[in-house]
Amino acid sequence: MATINDNYLKLKAGYLFPEIGRRVSAFAEANPDAPIIKLGIGDVTEPLPEACRSAMVTAVEDMGNRDSFKGYGPEQGYGWLREKIAAHDFQARGCDVDAGEIFISDGSKCDCGNILDIFGDNNTIAVTDPVYPVYVDTNVMAGHTGPCNDQGEYEGLTYLPINAGNNFTAQIPSQKVDLIYLCFPNNPTGAVASKSHLQDWVNYAKSHGSIILFDAAYEAFITDPEIPHSIYEIEGARDCAIEFRSFSKNAGFTGTRCALTVVPKTLMAKAADESDVELWKLWNRRQSTKFNGVSYIVQRGAEAVYSEAGQEQTKGLISFYLENAKIIREKLTAAGLQVFGGVNAPYVWVQTPNGISSWDFFDQLLNKTNVVGTPGSGFGAAGEGYFRISAFNSRANVEEAMRRITANL
Numbered sequence: 126m127a128t129i130n131d132n133y134l135k136l137k138a139g140y141l142f143p144e145i146g147r148r149v150s151a152f153a154e155a156n157p158d159a160p161i162i163k164l165g166i167g168d169v170t171e172p173l174p175e176a177c178r179s180a181m182v183t184a185v186e187d188m189g190n191r192d193s194f195k196g197y198g199p200e201q202g203y204g205w206l207r208e209k210i211a212a213h214d215f216q217a218r219g220c221d222v223d224a225g226e227i228f229i230s231d232g233s234k235c236d237c238g239n240i241l242d243i244f245g246d247n248n249t250i251a252v253t254d255p256v257y258p259v260y261v262d263t264n265v266m267a268g269h270t271g272p273c274n275d276q277g278e279y280e281g282l283t284y285l286p287i288n289a290g291n292n293f294t295a296q297i298p299s300q301k302v303d304l305i306y307l308c309f310p311n312n313p314t315g316a317v318a319s320k321s322h323l324q325d326w327v328n329y330a331k332s333h334g335s336i337i338l339f340d341a342a343y344e345a346f347i348t349d350p351e352i353p354h355s356i357y358e359i360e361g362a363r364d365c366a367i368e369f370r371s372f373s374k375n376a377g378f379t380g381t382r383c384a385l386t387v388v389p390k391t392l393m394a395k396a397a398d399e400s401d402v403e404l405w406k407l408w409n410r411r412q413s414t415k416f417n418g419v420s421y422i423v424q425r426g427a428e429a430v431y432s433e434a435g436q437e438q439t440k441g442l443i444s445f446y447l448e449n450a451k452i453i454r455e456k457l458t459a460a461g462l463q464v465f466g467g468v469n470a471p472y473v474w475v476q477t478p479n480g481i482s483s484w485d486f487f488d489q490l491l492n493k494t495n496v497v498g499t500p501g502s503g504f505g506a507a508g509e510g511y512f513r514i515s516a517f518n519s520r521a522n523v524e525e526a527m528r529r530i531t532a533n534l
């Protein structure tokens with residue numbers, strides 16, 4: 126009989142969001158009239174910007190004419206989109222990133238997982254704790270870890286706790302790690318990394334020959350001008366970092382699907398024979414072999430983010446969500462809770478009251494207020510005692526949820 130990839134059996138049963146789904150369904154079944162408000166899952170709620178929609182409508186029409194019809198596009202993405210990204214997102218911030226180093230994809234989640242294809246199996250891996258579960262689970266699937274303990278920690282991974290005690294900064298490890306996942310602004314804590322903190326990481330990576338996998342999915346939510354939007358704002362990052370970006374959170378593309386990964390041509394890693402190999406070449410080969418590009422229509426939609434109207438409309442979306450975050454922060458603080466994040470990120474990270482567990486707080490909130498959030502422990506052992514509230518919702522829902530929490534908690 127055929128065999129399976131046994132590493133999948135190591136994955137912790139009941140991945141976070143399915144477990145939330147189960148508890149919410151059970152509650153809704155027992156309380157069919159309960160007006161449940163979901164501030165749990167990190168998905169956007171507001172419609173796609175008009176600029177993106179009309180660009181996609183035009184692109185659909187292009188597909189209807191023999192002269193402008195497009196078949197397969199470049200696996201790396203269309204040049205016109207990569208040029209706009211390079212100029213606007215990187216060069217305008219002083220980052221030395223060329224369009225040729227940008228790979229368009231159908232999502233950062235996929236890219237964060239797929240990137241492991243080009244790395245060896247014996248790398249040591251560091252993740253923050255709490256963490257976006259994708260980084261951990263894809264390494265488990267690839268056989269880079271041992272089994273999981275009761276706290277949800279996998280043997281073989283280096284966990285870097287980020288919590289109120291260290292002001293949500295990941296401490297540089299004393300030992301050598303080869304791959305380091307950093308996500309700032311952070312999901313789930315809403316924390317940001319200062320320029321000097323990122324410089325410390327780049328210096329560490331350069332001196333140890335490590336690679337930083339930098340997830341900048343929430344860069345558009347940065348309001349503080351001192352906070353870097355890209356790892357390439359840091360001196361030396363071209364020699365030690367890959368950056369992931371997505372149109373999901375800045376332009377509402379979670380259902381439309383478009384993202385990008387930057388692999389600088391100067392970035393090297395070691396082959397088994399000790400020679401240095403350009404990672405760009407491997408990623409280019411990987412994408413050309415296993416991926417056939419993002420739909421022309423969607424890439425035209427993403428391109429429109431960089432038009433004048435697109436910029437104005439995406440800025441409007443981001444300020445809308447950030448205003449939600451501000452309301453959440455203020456109301457929860459007034460309700461006596463200690464809150465973090467929510468200033469440069471669409472997530473508010475709440476300390477559970479009286480030291481109760483994350484899941485107990487989840488159940489309490491659901492039962493008393495019919496509001497759904499995300500238990501911090503679902504993002505890692507160090508998330509225990511915390512709770513994530515997402516600002517991705519309508520203003521009316523956010524205000525109503527906060528009214529209930531203020532009145533009932």
Ligand SMILES: *Cc1c(COP(=O)(O)O)cnc(C)c1O
Binds near residue numbers: 308370374383
């Ligand atoms: C939402 C999110 C992404 C974006 O993923 P897509 O697949 O592009 O939708 C990436 N990283 C983190 C941490 C996220 O929360």
